[in-house]
Amino acid sequence: MKTPGLVKICGLKTPSTLDAALAAGADMVGLVHFPRSPRHIDLAEAGLLAERARGRASVVALLVDPDDDLLDALVASVRPDLLQLHGKETPERVGAVKARFGVPVMKAIGIAEEADLARVPPYAAVCDRLLFDAKPPKPAADGATVLPGGNGIAFDWRLVAALDPGRPAMLSGGLTAETVGTAIALTGMRAVDVSSGVETAPGLKDPIEIVAFVAAARAAWRAQDEAGTP
Numbered sequence: 001m002k003t004p005g006l007v008k009i010c011g012l013k014t015p016s017t018l019d020a021a022l023a024a025g026a027d028m029v030g031l032v033h034f035p036r037s038p039r040h041i042d043l044a045e046a047g048l049l050a051e052r053a054r055g056r057a058s059v060v061a062l063l064v065d066p067d068d069d070l071l072d073a074l075v076a077s078v079r080p081d082l083l084q085l086h087g088k089e090t091p092e093r094v095g096a097v098k099a100r101f102g103v104p105v106m107k108a109i110g111i112a113e114e115a116d117l118a119r120v121p122p123y124a125a126v127c128d129r130l131l132f133d134a135k136p137p138k139p140a141a142d143g144a145t146v147l148p149g150g151n152g153i154a155f156d157w158r159l160v161a162a163l164d165p166g167r168p169a170m171l172s173g174g175l176t177a178e179t180v181g182t183a184i185a186l187t188g189m190r191a192v193d194v195s196s197g198v199e200t201a202p203g204l205k206d207p208i209e210i211v212a213f214v215a216a217a218r219a220a221w222r223a224q225d226e227a228g229t230p
């Protein structure tokens with residue numbers, strides 16, 4: 001029996017877009033707490049959205065290199081089902097966060113070339129889920145801010161197609177309703193994550209694109225299941 005497919009819609013900032021993701025059937029909703037992101041919300045806002053989603057979808061809190069004080073405050077106000085660590089956290093730090101806070105952790109790993117796969121096993125040993133994302137672009141000459149994720153950039157999905165990390169994994173990076181079916185078919189991933197690909201501008205979610213994304217992912221999994229693809 002195949003694991004059911006999981007769709008995460010990340011970077012939700014308002015009750016109406018959260019409701020759109022829930023109505024579309026998202027399994028996970030992502031709340032970003034990272035002030036440099038156009039999707040950043042403060043802890044009070046995140047707490048309210050988390051309560052609205054509770055019991056309808058898993059609440060994922062996305063942080064970048066958080067210290068323990070921030071995690072203390074976030075866990076108290078958001079009560080996330082999953083922490084998404086999207087910075088330069090080491091495997092030791094991921095293990096320490098998991099042990100201290102008792103909340104499952106998903107660690108994002110940037111993939112650009114085969115050599116990046118060597119970073120997977122140490123994280124697989126300590127986290128609950130791996131998130132394969134594109135690496136951020138190089139900083140521009142004008143010093144413009146580069147985010148560690150949420151850049152709408154895809155990587156070569158074939159790099160993770162044959163991978164068995166021994167942990168549940170999720171695919172992200174530049175996915176859209178148009179590309180997610182191909183990404184699923186190529187990789188066999190049973191979990192996908194999107195942020196920019198369901199937006200009309202950075203941080204502005206589009207309910208129509210959210211519906212299209214969830215439907216496209218589910219159609220791809222249905223096709224795989226019907227074809228008996230291993």
Ligand SMILES: O=C(O)c1ccccc1N[C@@H]1O[C@H](COP(=O)(O)O)[C@@H](O)[C@H]1O
Pocket residue numbers: 010011030032034037038039040062064086131133147148149150151152153172173174175193194195196197
């Ligand atoms: O979304 C953000 O602003 C963000 C900020 C800092 C780290 C990660 C962020 N987003 C995550 O990045 C991936 C890919 O996003 P996209 O679909 O390419 O826009 C996804 O996991 C987001 O949750």
